[in-house]
Amino acid sequence: MPALTLPAQAPSQLPAHRWKVLAVGVAANAAFSAAAAGLPTTAIFMRAGYQLDNAQLGLALGLLGLGVALFELPWGLLTDRWGDRPVLLTGLGATAAALAWMSVFASPAHGVAPSLWLLALGLVLVGALGGSVNGASGRAVMAWFGEGERGLAMSIRQTAVPLGGGLGALLLPWLAARSGFGAVYGVLALMCGLAALSALCWLREPAHLANAPAERGAAATPLRDTRVWRAAVAIGVMCCPQFAVLTFATVFLHDFSHAGIGTLTGVMVAVQLGAMVARIASGRWTDRHGNRRGYLRGCAWLSFLLFAALGALAWAVSGSASTPAAVISVAVLLAAAGICASAWHGVAYTELATLAGASRAGTALGMANSCVYLGLFLTPLAIPHVAAVASWPMTWVLAGLCMLAALPFLTRPQKQPATERPGPANPGISCAATSETP
Template identity: 45%
Template sequence: MSQQLTTSPVAPAATPLPVGRSGRTHSPRYKWGILGIGVVAQAAFSAAFQGIPMASAVLQSDYRYSTGQLGLVLAALTCGAAVTEIIWGLLTDRFGERMVLITGLAGTTACLAAATAFLVPTGGYTPPSWLLSAVLLLAGALGGCVNSASGRAVLGWFPPGNHGFAISLRVAAVPLGGAIGALALPALAMSVGFRGVFGFLTAFALVATVVIVCWLDEPPLPAAGHRNTTVSPLRRWKIWRISLSAFLLDFPQFTVLSFAAIYLHKVHGVGITAISGLLFVVQALGAVSRVWSGRWTDSRGGRHRRTLVIAYSWIIAACFVGLALCQSGPAWIAAALMVVAGLLSCGWHGVHYAEIAIMAGKERSGTALGLENTMVFAGAFLTPLIIPGILSATNWPVVMLLIGAVPAVLSAVVMPREGK
């Protein structure tokens, strides 16, 4: 008589829960919490360095600064970030994201609190432009930590197949913070003055610092005895070329973010409230573009990131040529061209950052993102310094060509092609 054997189905092994560098075990959804922390930190800093220029017309009036002094103040935050980005990237790769973010954002909060208390016009006193610039320079130098540190944390917690999408979501916090600044800061400046502006930014930075202290755990370190043999991003020419394209694309971006308000108001007579709304649209659509591009390129195995950046560059150049030609044209055409140029010049960052971080590898991504952000903030720093000089010697059409169109064309040429 035959004997029938039966076997019980074997349950699949449970997926191990992720363990952070602190040794704590986390839910599989914890990576989304890390992404949220990165978004809050980045948005807090972005609201300052992109939001203050959106209130530039009110700042110039309230502080009674010349165009040159205004350019110095607007450039200070970005200059501070530019000179420290590589340092923050190297420190992040060496000591981890948590220490870097807490140190930098706590310092930024303190600087903005000092501006709130001591650097606003009161009665007959107007703070000198050099002093306001110095405090904002220090705030930028400390706040620049969020760019490489939060990006590295996101890259460490997400699996490779989602790197482009995750980095794009984190980078979308830049226009998100800029959109918050575009809505809040000009309104605060006109209603309660710049004490309200700096007070709002201080509170935002403080919230980001508390969130990091309470909830950020770092991704686990490599196994004991692991030796990092990856070539430093600073020694790879292709990574330098990608960073240089980011530097060039920053000129059209910050032409829009820093001087669109003044251009549209003085040349085409557009009201401050309408300009605020247009710049909000630029930032919001720029954020959507960053997320969409990261998702789209991830769905194609990470291909076409460079091609997308090149296509954006050519369209941006065409928009600025249009702006140069419509100096005396209808305001709505100038506004439409400015919005398209602005949203695309704010929309390339997601795939750009993902490409350079993935090329460098997780353990070197802090340095690569630091290099990228050095270039980004260098362009953001130089743009508001160069434009007043060109304006004093020529006119707005020349600005649109030299600072908008030409750098965008050069970016398309410098960016390495796919597979090269």
Template identity: 40%
Template sequence: MAGIVGGTTYRGGAVIVRRWFMLALGTAAQTAACAFVYGVPYLADELRHRQHLTLTQVGLLVACPTAGLVLALYLWGAAADRWGERVVIAAGLGGAAGALAVAAWGPRGMVAFGGLLVLAGAAGASVYSASGRLVMGWFSARERGLAMGIRQTSTPLGMGVAALAMPPLAGGHGLTGAIGFLAALCGAIAVLIAVFAADPARPKAAASEPAPNPYRGSNLLWRIHGSAALLVVPQFTAGAFALVLLVDVRGWSPVHAGQLIAVAQGLGALSRILVGRWSDRVGNRLRPMRQLAAATAAVVAAAAVSTAFPSPLTPVLLVAAIALTSSTNGLSFTSTAERAGPAWSGRALGVHNTGQNLTAAVVPPVMAVIISATAYWPGFGLAAAAACVAAVIVPVPSPVAATADAGAGRTISA
């Protein structure tokens, strides 16, 4: 077995070691990006009580990094298609580190703070658009579900890192300590990517001939994008409001609530790996995605009932909701890249990420308004309804079509 990367030939075990190292780098980069993009909810207690912001204002700050992502995802995806993954990831993550450093140690004001979070999110969008390409290019179709499942653990892992680190850092050192930690993390991973990452080899046809637009003549990609965006609603409702719910409804401390959520995010990471392996074994990404969307609707609905009638089961159901709502991301990303092909995967993942992160930017402030006006359970009920709709629109090709798509997806591998 041999592979060619950057003009150098690697044989046998060297290829295996190298591709798993690329997977580790891509996962680390995405974890660092997710820690700051999705870490603001874990500053809620600091922002509400020491910075004197309302829950609605906190919801707006939570949305700022994802708003930046939405503005830049497609452009970063096109850049990855043209110039490769290593340069794009390193430059973007380094830019995010710079913006976060200014937010941590520069002049303080909530408007300026929000603007810097937007800039950091726009820079970090490079990781979302390019790290998936990096992983997809190093693995064959029969292993891609597992590989992308591992890579997609970065979202719950990033949230878990933020849940563990942000409350105690904010409590002891304020926003400077918490945001400074995120800046240092992003900067360190950017250096590792710049030094050690290698772009996968691309098929000659993808480099020399214009590839057909995969969006023409089929709505399959749009249905994948739409269903994945809808599944963000329960994921971010549970992820953004579980901590304040436990504090407000159950009387937990922010630190203890953050520790429980970190456990839930760890379970979410494990679920992505298991689901990715499941999709490899059954040779289908979308059928498991539909089944998991239906299960998500049921669990989040149960969590809504438990918040309406608080009981000792409330924390357990919140953990289950956070873990399960994380499980489908790898499936949607993998199926998007496989369907788009190597020449379009950066742009297709950019579109996919744009839909997901636009939804992620909208969910926290909208849910904050709903929860502030009513209670927690209507927000969770609405999230369960979104999962129901997602289960309906997930496209499930026939076995023949799914096999054909998987075969076509092999051309992405190095």
């Protein structure tokens, strides 16, 4: 059965309210990403403030991802059953409360570090509750935007991840250094509260989806659809190199190159801002050319080459890693690899949600994000041990190999006659049923 989509309409005929819904999705994802991607940029201060070694630091940074991985799929199922609005309001409100609790009870104060289990509990709670934003906001975008705009809309929504991470990279290390982690968690709680307020004001389900009959067949049961599972696993594996950059790039630059706080912040902000631009551009480009799957394979190969080059460069300068030329070269290549490893998200999530159908997009996105955040748990857990046993250069090469490992799960695009290829003049044609049929 075909996936449920909006009627084939020109963008000018679609409801203008869809842009407010997209703004809610951006705000929700940015607020949670400021915690998920922003907290790792405070790794140096967290290691000192909580008196952790690198293995404990990796565990702490990974626990937030574990919380998301465990509860992302239940949130997706609840989203498809209850709708976007109640799930997003519940999740954001509860996440704000968990962060406020951490600000009071799980923050170092007066030189005294709280127990590791308190930090662990808080991060798992934030992940478990904050994971609600992914499926709910993605389902809302799929419901309000037609096929001809979905790649762009989902990519804009996905820019919220580097946007929130960039804001976190700019603000959180400074807050951690000046005011401590009580202020860090307090600001993150405020951001989640404001995102919940935007959802309360603007988010609702469109009439065509609320009144549509339940889908049947494979499109209605993504948990039984092997195409959806393949896409979800591919997304999860391809995220591991990105998480390697987000969680341990600052530790790598600090310990390997002896880089200062300015360089650390500059690299992380460059990765997040570059990813934002790349995601929007890739979404728009694939909407016009109907080549999502080919684009995803190209990103995987390019990311592998960049991470392999980073490993080779780190090995070559290992004897003089702290010289200005070496620091700049490593920082630039690290930023480029991080941007490329983040550029494809909106395109991949659009393809996944198209396969599942708009009314079941919450479940499909929950499946993918369970894989993604399992990677966020395992990646920082593994990196300290890999770096200790095999060196930092080999760590980055292995990160690149993850991109190649995802290729068997990505469906190869099939070439069709030019007259059958989707273009901007055919907004109602689904990529899942034309030039990229499985």
